[in-house]
Amino acid sequence: MSYFQEGITWLNDPLNWTNPGGLMDRLIEHLVISFWAVLLGCAVGWPIGIWLGHRGRGGGAVVTVANLTLAIPTLALLTILPLTPLGFGKPPVVVALAVFAVPPLLANAYTGLRSVDPETRDAARGMGLSGGQLLRQVELPLAVPYLAAGLRTAAVQVVATAALAALVNGGGLGQIISAGFGIGMSNGGGGQIVAGGFAVALLALLVEGLLALFQRLVTPPALRARKRRRNAVTVTTG
Amino acid sequence: MSLLSWGPASLTPVAAPADDGPGNPWFSWRYVHENADAIGLALRFHAGLTAKTVLLALVVAVPLAVVAYWIKPLTAPILALSGILYTIPSLALLSLLAPLVGTTSTTSVLIALVMYALLVLVRNSLAGLTQVPPEVIDAATGMGYGRLGRLLRVELPLALPGILTGLRLATVSTVALVTVGSLIGQGGLGDLILGGFRNNFYKAEILTGTVLCVGLALVLDLLLAGLGRVLTPWTRGRAA
Numbered sequence: 001m002s003y004f005q006e007g008i009t010w011l012n013d014p015l016n017w018t019n020p021g022g023l024m025d026r027l028i029e030h031l032v033i034s035f036w037a038v039l040l041g042c043a044v045g046w047p048i049g050i051w052l053g054h055r056g057r058g059g060g061a062v063v064t065v066a067n068l069t070l071a072i073p074t075l076a077l078l079t080i081l082p083l084t085p086l087g088f089g090k091p092p093v094v095v096a097l098a099v100f101a102v103p104p105l106l107a108n109a110y111t112g113l114r115s116v117d118p119e120t121r122d123a124a125r126g127m128g129l130s131g132g133q134l135l136r137q138v139e140l141p142l143a144v145p146y147l148a149a150g151l152r153t154a155a156v157q158v159v160a161t162a163a164l165a166a167l168v169n170g171g172g173l174g175q176i177i178s179a180g181f182g183i184g185m186s187n188g189g190g191g192q193i194v195a196g197g198f199a200v201a202l203l204a205l206l207v208e209g210l211l212a213l214f215q216r217l218v219t220p221p222a223l224r225a226r227k228r229r230r231n232a233v234t235v236t237t238g
Numbered sequence: 239m240s241l242l243s244w245g246p247a248s249l250t251p252v253a254a255p256a257d258d259g260p261g262n263p264w265f266s267w268r269y270v271h272e273n274a275d276a277i278g279l280a281l282r283f284h285a286g287l288t289a290k291t292v293l294l295a296l297v298v299a300v301p302l303a304v305v306a307y308w309i310k311p312l313t314a315p316i317l318a319l320s321g322i323l324y325t326i327p328s329l330a331l332l333s334l335l336a337p338l339v340g341t342t343s344t345t346s347v348l349i350a351l352v353m354y355a356l357l358v359l360v361r362n363s364l365a366g367l368t369q370v371p372p373e374v375i376d377a378a379t380g381m382g383y384g385r386l387g388r389l390l391r392v393e394l395p396l397a398l399p400g401i402l403t404g405l406r407l408a409t410v411s412t413v414a415l416v417t418v419g420s421l422i423g424q425g426g427l428g429d430l431i432l433g434g435f436r437n438n439f440y441k442a443e444i445l446t447g448t449v450l451c452v453g454l455a456l457v458l459d460l461l462l463a464g465l466g467r468v469l470t471p472w473t474r475g476r477a478a
Contacts, residue, residue, distance in 0.1 A: 003338070075417040075418065079444050080448065083439055164328075168435055181333075193336065197330040204327050208325050
């Protein structure tokens with residue numbers, strides 16, 4: 001238990017927050033890396049997912065891609081990418097994290113567009129909407145809750161795995177933990193390890209909470225109500 | 239650092255040997271040959287830890303799913319709790335567990351891995367259990383099965399496909415996650431990956447670890463898929 005007291009002591013020292021390479025520096029670094037990774041993931045995952053969902057094909061490929069990335073260790077990409085022409089520093093970390101952000105974004109975008117009621121789609125077509133209009137005015141607005149759900153999953157995952165970047169000196173909050181292990185558990189590093197662990201865990205839970213709220217906000221009230229009603233129905237029948 | 243502790247076989251050359259082509263190749267048979275012992279040890283450690291994790295998680299998850307299935311008000315809290323555990327980053331969990339249980343054994347890695355496998359398994363087992371048709375449950379009750387007998391003879395066999403899906407997902411993600419244990423030198427093939435990075439960016443070592451890791455995940459996934467195929471006809475025969 002003494003390590004946890006050391007951790008609290010470490011967190012209570014304002015210098016540990018404001019020093020160069022302290023908590024504030026690392027937090028900003030962490031958020032910047034995560035932001036670019038999620039943005040890159042969105043730029044790749046959303047257009048492909050939306051296009052495949054609009055066309056209504058490639059569902060098997062989406063599942064395969066999602067399952068394949070599950071088998072790739074984050075650590076492997078984080079160590080391999082700096083040795084490619086991407087070079088060291090932030091870019092390889094951002095790309096590595098984006099690779100793991102793509103599957104949830106892609107899969108949710110695909111599911112979102114596929115789950116639009118076929119009758120709604122027929123009605124829109126009957127009203128004379130072209131394919132592009134159908135996508136922009138009917139399918140995308142109805143898929144927004146799914147897109148938000150994908151964003152939430154991807155962002156939480158990126159913020160969580162960004163901590164691993166520290167193992168290859170990529171910066172972020174994980175750096176505090178790995179520096180603690182560098183000092184050594186019993187040489188005073190234990191408190192820093194625990195403090196870093198708390199900070200990373202808290203950040204992930206915070207991002208999860210904020211994005212859950214965001215997801216609720218962008219879900220139109222009508223869709224929210226329908227979902228609740230549907231849930232109620234399944235409860236009574238099941 | 240952790241590589242060095244595996245004895246002389248793992249004292250890898252800083253630069254790749256000359257007959258592997260110039261510089262630092264991504265793959266080198268000579269590296270694999272000279273370090274076969276260390277690689278085999280890491281692979282066995284990796285597979286062993288994965289097996290332990292998945293078995294432990296299964297032993298915890300299935301009863302938990304049954305509790306959530308039997309006592310409906312507990313479903314939401316159980317899923318929410320395992321969801322929160324799943325959100326906590328592996329590195330954070332490891333750094334909070336390591337000071338508690340020590341870094342010299344695999345216990346802290348094992349606990350962290352079990353926590354992650356838990357959510358997938360609980361969620362899939364519960365999905366499998368809730369998919370059992372109500373008519374089947376009625377029929378079993380009518381035949382005189384009690385709650386436990388019905389669970390063991392009817393509901394769990396019918397939930398097997400769901401449980402197996404969860405098992406496959408949990409196994410594949412566990413194989414990838416074990417590498418995070420290399421933070422405290424207990425990462426199996428992850429120790430090769432990180433060791434290669436720290437050993438002057440020795441590409442052959444990094445890629446060997448990565449390829450074996452992905453390969454292990456795929457082999458285990460195929461094995462479990464085969465197991466599911468063996469078990470499913472029997473389940474279907476029962477359901478029909």
